Each structure stands twice: as structure tokens, then as C-alpha cells.
Amino acid sequence: MLHATKVPAAERVYREVKEQILTNAIAGGELISEGEVAAQCEVSRTPVREAFLRLEAEGWMRLYPKRGALVVPIGEREAADVVDARLLFEEHAVRAVAARESRRTGLVEQLRANLTAHRAADPADIAEFSRLDAEFHQLIVTAGDNPLLADFFRSLGERHRRMTTASVHRDHTVAGRILDDHRDLLAAIDTGDADRFATALADHLAGVHDLRGGARP
Incomplete structure (x- = not known):
């Protein structure tokens, strides 16, 4: 036994x-x-x-x-570097799935399920709220079908979660913004508009994490 x-x-x-x-x-x-x-x-x-x-x-x-x-506090440089990496990986993944309807359809279904669960989650439950936030973005990168990039992106998950929870603690309106932004990101993926997605993602990350001057190009 x-x-x-x-x-x-x-x-x-x-x-x-x-x-x-x-x-x-x-x-x-x-x-x-x-x-x-x-x-x-x-x-x-x-x-x-x-x-x-x-x-x-x-x-x-x-x-x-x-x-x-x-x-150790989250430094501005660390936050900007994490956001830079996320922009590169997520945009790359969306461009990879944009022209592949079957893969894009599967991703959209997963993201809709995540967004439904995220809206049902209590923002006061920081652990669960931040987990669902990280899952939304990980689903996007995984759909890009590059295991090396997906694994590296997953290694950023802890820093991603910490930045999200710090932002939610800092400003009670951030939780609502995350959900609204995720809806817009999902819509861009659903239409296969990678340029729209890239712009929305940069605005999302800069706004949620209060990056001065926005995300770096």
C-alpha cells in the first residue's frame, strides 16, 4: 500500500x-x-x-x-521587460493562428470558456483571479504551436501573476479593465486581425500595469 x-x-x-x-x-x-x-x-x-x-x-x-x-518590490525595469516578452510571444502566436481557421476556432472556444470563468470569479479571490488571467494569455501562446516559446512564456507566469495581483491591489478598477480588455483581445483573435490584437494587447498591458509612457515598442 x-x-x-x-x-x-x-x-x-x-x-x-x-x-x-x-x-x-x-x-x-x-x-x-x-x-x-x-x-x-x-x-x-x-x-x-x-x-x-x-x-x-x-x-x-x-x-x-x-x-x-x-x-523585493517589482521594479519598473522588471515590469517593462516582462511586458516586452509578453508582447513578442503573444503577437507571434496570434499571427501564427490568424490564417488557420480551425486552430483559431479552437483557441476562441478556449478563451470564451476562460472569460466566462473569469467573469464568475470573485476579484477579491486574488489567487484565482490572477490564475485565470495568466491562463488566458498562456492559452494564446500555446495555440501558436511553438513549444519552446510556450515553455518560456510559462516560466514568466509567476512574475505575471505577481504583477497582476499588485495592480488589482493598487486600483480596484483594474479587475474590471482586465475582463473588458480580454473581451476585446478575444474579438480581435476571432476575426483573425493580428494587427488589432497587437495594438489592444499593448494598451492592455500598459494600462493594467501602469507603465509610464506605455509598453516599449
Whole structure:
């Protein structure tokens, strides 16, 4: 008989703290201590220290001895770079499917289902709202039928989620804008208008993530 393997304490702390960072429950610029997290997760400080070291290695934290861990804020350069990558990958995918009606039809059906679920989601449930947002864009890139680009785009998913949750926290109107923009992006794909999609996507990302001067060309 197989028994479920218990998740090591350090792994559990790592996952919980990282999820709080990605959903903005712990905001960028906030200083947290090993003791606080140990109490929250009901573990000793040793697994917390291990989790913090891992999060620092991944760039989510900076550790300060005897002071705690600073959650690294999302910098303007990082946000602009992520948006640049998304513009390139998503536009490339839409141009690839624009002339292929069967593939475009399949993508439109998937995006409509995603948008229906997204509209039904509670914006206050940041984790679920941001997951559906990331899924919408991942579906587009995956439809481009380039596994290398799709995998690389997926690696941006955590940064994408964090940026979205930060934007929703910053401005309560952002959630509604995301849904409206996704409807427009879906309409552009449905008509096979890649140029319209590219323009709408640039406006969407610049507006949602409050990029000064818009997305870089």
C-alpha cells in the first residue's frame, strides 16, 4: 500500500511564503522575520531559514542578518521587460493562428470558456483571479504551436501573476479593465486581425500595469 509522502517543513514554508508574495499578501518592500513566519506556519526557525535562502536565491527576497527578509518590490525595469516578452510571444502566436481557421476556432472556444470563468470569479479571490488571467494569455501562446516559446512564456507566469495581483491591489478598477480588455483581445483573435490584437494587447498591458509612457515598442 502506498502512503503519501509528507511535505518537508522547509518546502511547505517556501510554498506558503512564495504564494503570499505572488498574491501580494506580503507586499513588495515589506520586511518579515523568521519568527513571524515560524509562528504562522507552526514550525521552528530552521525550515523558515532554509525557505528564505531559497527565496533569496530566486530573487524574491533580500536577507538582512538580525533584521529579517525584505520582499523585493517589482521594479519598473522588471515590469517593462516582462511586458516586452509578453508582447513578442503573444503577437507571434496570434499571427501564427490568424490564417488557420480551425486552430483559431479552437483557441476562441478556449478563451470564451476562460472569460466566462473569469467573469464568475470573485476579484477579491486574488489567487484565482490572477490564475485565470495568466491562463488566458498562456492559452494564446500555446495555440501558436511553438513549444519552446510556450515553455518560456510559462516560466514568466509567476512574475505575471505577481504583477497582476499588485495592480488589482493598487486600483480596484483594474479587475474590471482586465475582463473588458480580454473581451476585446478575444474579438480581435476571432476575426483573425493580428494587427488589432497587437495594438489592444499593448494598451492592455500598459494600462493594467501602469507603465509610464506605455509598453516599449
